[in-house]
Amino acid sequence: MAIGIIGLGRLGGALARGLSRAQVPDVIAYNRTPSAAQQVIAEAPGVELADTAAAVFERCDVVFLWMTAAAARQVLGENAEVVARRRPLVVASTTNADLGAFVPTWAETYPNVNLSTGQGVTLLTWVGDVPEPQRTSVLAPLAACGAVYEVGADEIDFYCALASNGPALYAHAMQTWADAVADRNGFDRDLCREMVWQTVTGTIALQRDEGIDAAEVIHRVAHPGASTERGLAVLDEHLPGGTEQVLQAMGRW
Ligand SMILES: NC(=O)c1ccc[n+]([C@@H]2O[C@H](COP(=O)([O-])OP(=O)(O)OC[C@H]3O[C@@H](n4cnc5c(N)ncnc54)[C@H](OP(=O)(O)O)[C@@H]3O)[C@@H](O)[C@H]2O)c1
Known part of the structure; x- marks a missing residue:
């Protein structure tokens, strides 16, 4: 057909x-x-x-x-x-x-x-x-x-934030992350973006292959009081509120 x-x-x-x-x-x-x-x-x-x-x-x-x-x-x-x-x-x-x-x-x-x-x-x-x-x-x-x-029908507009709006939101977040490190240190942006893509791809593969959630990934990366834990604390403080603002702005809250 x-x-x-x-x-x-x-x-x-x-x-x-x-x-x-x-x-x-x-x-x-x-x-x-x-x-x-x-x-x-x-x-x-x-x-x-x-x-x-x-x-x-x-x-x-x-x-x-x-x-x-x-x-x-x-x-x-x-x-x-x-x-x-x-x-x-x-x-x-x-x-x-x-x-x-x-x-x-x-x-x-x-x-x-x-x-x-x-x-x-x-x-x-x-x-x-x-x-x-x-x-x-x-x-x-x-x-x-x-x-x-x-x-x-009553759910699709909300899932849209994850899947349909998603590529733009995720690409923007990854690029912002890479460019912050590049620009702060005068590094090559493309190199930093490449490192982010590779790391994100690997993190997804790790979670899929081993059936582990974010908490287990964090457990494998973060040491008490060290850099990752300090960064996560800042994310925990700002990301939930920021996420809510993004969803509200998109009318998907
Ligand atoms: N992009 C996304 O990620 C996304 C995700 C989910 C939903 N949507 C929604 O899906 C719709 C399409 O999005 P899009 O991003 O694919 O838009 P787009 O890139 O602007 O494409 C629109 C298409 O519709 C055609 N078209 C427009 N008016 C027409 C008419 N009167 N007669 C015949 N063809 C006409 C255009 O043809 P011409 O080349 O001749 O202009 C073009 O092929 C939008 O309502 C958007 O909100 C988009």
Whole structure:
């Protein structure tokens, strides 16, 4: 069954690259701006580029419409005849997509940009009674690009802080950490960023491989009264309040 993507922006492009990387067959994509489409397709071998959105709806039973909800409604409205006739399962990349004027049921997701690496995360909630085979047809391609978490409609906006906003927040925190050491000492920023990436990757591997939590990692690193313990005390003082402020600012508290 063919998989459609309409909108090859940051998210749709990441999905196209991820599906290509996973060698998922029969992926048909369309983007309103041809130059942006060509750029993504060049990085997503095997993904077929359609000339129109209508062609995607015509050939695909699942269509990822990863754009603002207003744009998704506009695309569905412009293609109302083929959508009503073909009844594809549409997957939005926002909550409250409000697609009921065009399709009886749909999926709402919060994906993240890491889908292109095969290590993405997609949060997903169903709107209406979507039958099992149709659910599988959405879950399978997303799972080829990373982890998928089916969550409640009342929860998805809050989990979004972890997974969908996450890449930007975590990348920013890591870079701030690296650059603070680089700039304070006149060191090379790229070298410091490399050290942070390697250490973060290793810390995740350590926790995964050995099934240990942060407390055990701290136990292995921190000696009483030594530098790590002193640094952790400062984090304990400021991080919870700072985290709450960040979540409140994002409307995810
Ligand atoms: N980026 C993220 O990490 C992320 C995560 C979760 C949710 N979201 C949400 O998902 C949505 C898309 O995000 P994004 O970051 O992928 O946005 P983006 O990079 O701006 O991409 C938007 C895509 O929608 C297309 N589009 C916009 N209006 C259109 C219209 N009227 N008709 C046809 N195509 C149209 C654009 O095509 P053109 O190239 O022709 O402009 C582009 O392909 C947003 O609502 C965002 O809030 C984003």
